[in-house]
Amino acid sequence: MDKINLLLIVTIISLFISLFLAFFLLTVKTKHKTSNSLFAFFLIITAIDFSTPLVELITNGPSTLGMLRNTSAFLQIPAFYLYVLSVCYSDFRLKPKYILHLLPFLLVNIILLPRFYLVDAAAKLNFIVHRQSMIEIPTFHILFHIQILVYFVAVFMLLKRAKKLYLENYAGTNINSYNWLFQFTVVLCILYSITLFKNIFKFSEYSDLFEWMKIGIIAFQLFIACWYLFKALNHPGLFRNIDSNLKLVSDIILEEKNNSALAANEKEYNEELIKLKQFMAEEKPFLNPSLTIQDVSAAIKVPVRDVSLLINHKLEQHFYDFVNTYRIEHAMAILNDPSKSKVTILEILYEVGFNSKSSFNTAFKKHTGNTPTSYRKLL
Incomplete structure (x- = not known):
């Protein structure tokens, strides 16, 4: 031919x-x-x-x-x-x-x-x-x-x-x-x-x-x-999108007239941070796989802009990583529980708010240095 x-x-x-x-x-x-x-x-x-x-x-x-x-x-x-x-x-x-x-x-x-x-x-x-x-x-x-x-x-x-x-x-x-x-x-x-x-x-x-x-x-x-x-x-769920009206934290900070404006709100930010962490620990919103910063903002009655600054600027973490930290800590608690030794890794990742094994393994290794399977073997 x-x-x-x-x-x-x-x-x-x-x-x-x-x-x-x-x-x-x-x-x-x-x-x-x-x-x-x-x-x-x-x-x-x-x-x-x-x-x-x-x-x-x-x-x-x-x-x-x-x-x-x-x-x-x-x-x-x-x-x-x-x-x-x-x-x-x-x-x-x-x-x-x-x-x-x-x-x-x-x-x-x-x-x-x-x-x-x-x-x-x-x-x-x-x-x-x-x-x-x-x-x-x-x-x-x-x-x-x-x-x-x-x-x-x-x-x-x-x-x-x-x-x-x-x-x-x-x-x-x-x-x-x-x-x-x-x-x-x-x-x-x-x-x-x-x-x-x-x-x-x-x-x-x-x-x-x-x-x-x-x-x-x-x-x-x-x-x-x-x-x-x-x-x-x-992967029909792959093609999903975000709100174009959202602003990057770097852009929000640039909108502040000067750093003193942020400093003036330091006490208020600390109070809101305590409120945020308490909400995450007690209500466990991270178990929702589709959690957004708007959901958290509405629940703790703090403006989205302030929640974004708290997490992405003050804590120097992306909201994605901030929530995943709680998910991984919850997963570790399950893995450390002898009564749940027969619960599979797949069941755990769904229970703590993940819906992808690769995402769970990546986040778990980033947080602990081990994969979930390796972590369980070390116990």
């Missing part, structure tokens, strides 16, 4: 899987409709982009639709950025201002208007034949490289902030969502880096290498789509 046939086979399989997943995301009943629609759009645009080998079999020469298919690549990363934004924040809504993400796509097509879109078929063919000498094509590639860089930096910054907000305000195990989104973004970043690197060989003497890299990239895209589908189906 030559590389042309292999490329066509891989392209057809990838198209089918990507479009099937997009159809599934658009039709499945879920409250996360916006996120699903954005990722479905990303998959469809990506599928259109890598369908080139198939399209070349059924088209004769350059066309307006063909060029639009090529420039649609400028819609991929903006769609992915908006998808990540929608997953990170529960109050995400599509707003008119997001139309700005269309600017690179529109700009490229406006640049192509005079010498491609508004000319006849012969002129279009001449444009493609002499594309290396056309200023539009280098502009196209430069803008695409800049867009890729800017958007991936923006996505990584978004994930960093969202994860920190989660740690400061939530104590559930959905932190795995941000870890997975980070991994997914890294993999996509690698894919786009390879795609950009591939173009170096397009007009070189290594054209065969260029063709083989195209096959590898399409296969990689197939892997990414299947990976996403596997995660979504096996």
Whole structure:
């Protein structure tokens, strides 16, 4: 089987899987409709982009639709950025201002208007034949490289902030969502880096290498789509989000006019801290796997802002770690109880407020230096 046939086979399989997943995301009943629609759009645009080998079999020469298919690549990363934004924040809504993400796509097509879109078929063919000498094509590639860089930096910054907000305000195990989104973004970043690197060989003497890299990239895209589908189906609770109105503690502190304002409240903070610790010890709210800082604030009648400063600033702990400390202490008490020696580790982790074995093991080892199993053996 030559590389042309292999490329066509891989392209057809990838198209089918990507479009099937997009159809599934658009039709499945879920409250996360916006996120699903954005990722479905990303998959469809990506599928259109890598369908080139198939399209070349059924088209004769350059066309307006063909060029639009090529420039649609400028819609991929903006769609992915908006998808990540929608997953990170529960109050995400599509707003008119997001139309700005269309600017690179529109700009490229406006640049192509005079010498491609508004000319006849012969002129279009001449444009493609002499594309290396056309200023539009280098502009196209430069803008695409800049867009890729800017958007991936923006996505990584978004994930960093969202994860920190989660740690400061939530104590559930959905932190795995941000870890997975980070991994997914890294993999996509690698894919786009390879795609950009591939173009170096397009007009070189290594054209065969260029063709083989195209096959590898399409296969990689197939892997990414299947990976996403596997995660979504096996971990339906993974894609949950937070309130975008929450502020980082570092931002709250910056809002204070000076440090003396914080110092003036030292006595009040100490009283609230005693109240907080008493509530945690007596009421055991940490047994709730979905506990949030808002829940604690409402229970002890202390503003969320003050509770956040108490834990994340005064105690120098994320709310996530603060709550997990109580959970681990409770788990240790169960493990130390001879009458509960037959209670399994899995039963214990659910009892103390965890709903993930990996999260429980990580938190337990961070607190004690041992895994739960090893700790029990040492008793």
